[in-house]
Amino acid sequence: MAGHHTITETERQVEQKLGGLPIDFTATAAVNNIFRGATAVRNHLERTVLRASGLSWTAFVVMWVVWVWEPIETRVIASEGGFSKATLTGVLTTLEARNFVTREKSATDGRLVLVRLTDSGRELMEHLFPKFNAMEVEIVSGLTEDETRTLATLLRKVTQQLEDYEA
Amino acid sequence: MAGHHTITETERQVEQKLGGLPIDFTATAAVNNIFRGATAVRNHLERTVLRASGLSWTAFVVMWVVWVWEPIETRVIASEGGFSKATLTGVLTTLEARNFVTREKSATDGRLVLVRLTDSGRELMEHLFPKFNAMEVEIVSGLTEDETRTLATLLRKVTQQLEDYEA
DNA sequence: CCAAGATTGTTAGGGTACGAACAATTTCCT
DNA sequence: AGGAAATTGTTCGTACCCTAACAATCTTGG
Structure with a gap:
């Protein structure tokens, strides 16, 4: 939410809309910027x-x-990817159709499904992940090493707070 | 990506998969944690x-x-919301059907469409935003005021870096 | 044992979310 | 002035993404 308008402009507008109700703009700014x-x-x-590889973001995370x-x-x-099991079912079906993963029923618990990469899928990841990581480095290149670590730490605190809250 | 497995466990696994290729885990950790x-x-x-109000996240941002x-x-x-205009068209159609917003052609530029809230939409936001902000405060309650500001600043740097990169 | 409860992956249905192609409109260039 | 180029919102097709309901399977208490 920091496109055409400055933060100060936006805060002034919101304050006016609410006519004096106290709003914590620091919290708003943090949450907005996460998104x-x-x-x-x-x-x-x-x-x-x-x-180039035809993978969506979610598909890559699953892979x-x-x-x-x-x-x-x-x-x-x-759980690791942070999306619902219903979403995963669809993505896995897509990845299975492209021959990147396989599904297989667990022998010890008939409710569970085990997922593996195919050779083709493994080859893709060995090729793709280094490129992906290089771009991640590019993305945080405006931050110092310390700042990058701080960013990760602060975000982890926020996520932790929410996961505790759920439980 | 920090659910069942610890960071260190994950890093060890990845290093093994790539057999010695140098990976910057600090960058990976930051990017993962943003998500x-x-x-x-x-x-x-x-x-x-x-x-309770029947709004999705994106619908709320638009509102x-x-x-x-x-x-x-x-x-x-x-632009302010950070999604594509195609997405916006769909969300606006939904919001218009619920009588929260109106669309209207610009008088000065026939290509543009102007959006306004209906009275019903305004009422909703006056009621909803304070609740939303209270939850935002809750979300960053594990951070100090300084940390919250730092988090917003670091994220803004990352976003800026990417927006410059596009242009 | 065995029925009641819990857990898991899938399905169904609605709402995003994107890029590409498009028609309408405006701006730019000569 | 007037065609070429650029800009805008919509449509289309595909792929997510969630909740709720479901069937299959496992666990548990008596």
Whole structure:
């Protein structure tokens, strides 16, 4: 939310709309910037790195989690990736159709489904992840090493707060 | 991406998969945490504050931008909100059907569409935004005021870097 | 044992979300 | 002035993304 209008302009407008109700703009700014940042980073990575391989952001996240931890249960993928199991079902179907992953019922628990990469999928990730990481480096190149670490730490605190809140 | 497995575990796995290729995990950690944070914050706000009013996250962002700046051109809404104009068309159609906003052609430039809130839309925002902001405060309550400001600043730097890169 | 409860992945349905192509409109260039 | 180029919002097609409901499977208490 920091496009055409400055922060100060926006705050003045909001204050006027609410006629004196106390608003914490520091909190608003932080939350807004988490989103603008996430959207900008995602779109950039999709356009520069992922597009060529035909993977969406979510599909890449799924591939990455499976690549690192295979064989892995679908519930864990969803949890690690931060999306619902219903979303995962669709993405896995897409990835399976492209022959990047396989689904297989667990032998010990009939409710579970185990996911693995195919050789083709593994090859893709070995080729793609270094490129992806290079772009991640580019993305934080405006920050010092310390700032990058601080950013990660602060975000982790926010996420932790919310996960505690849920439980 | 910090659900069941620890960061260190994950890094060890990735290093092994790539067999010695140098990976910058600081950059990866920052980018990952932007997403985990954004997803967690969004889901939380949708469930606790937005659900009752029937607004999705994006719909709320659109309502907020229009509320603050009406009358406003659709291209500005998309830019401020950080999504594509195609997405905006759909969301505006939904909001218009619910009688929260109106569309109107610009008198001075026939290509532009101006958006305003209806009385019903304004009433909704006057009621909703204070609740929303209260939850934003809750979300950053694990951070000090300084940390919250730092978080916003660092994220703004990242976003700026990407927007410059595009241009 | 075995029924009641919990857990898992899928399905169904509605709402985003994107890029590309498009028609309408405005601006630019000579 | 007037065609070429640029800009804007919509449409189209595809892919997410969520909740709620569901069927299959496992766990648990008596």
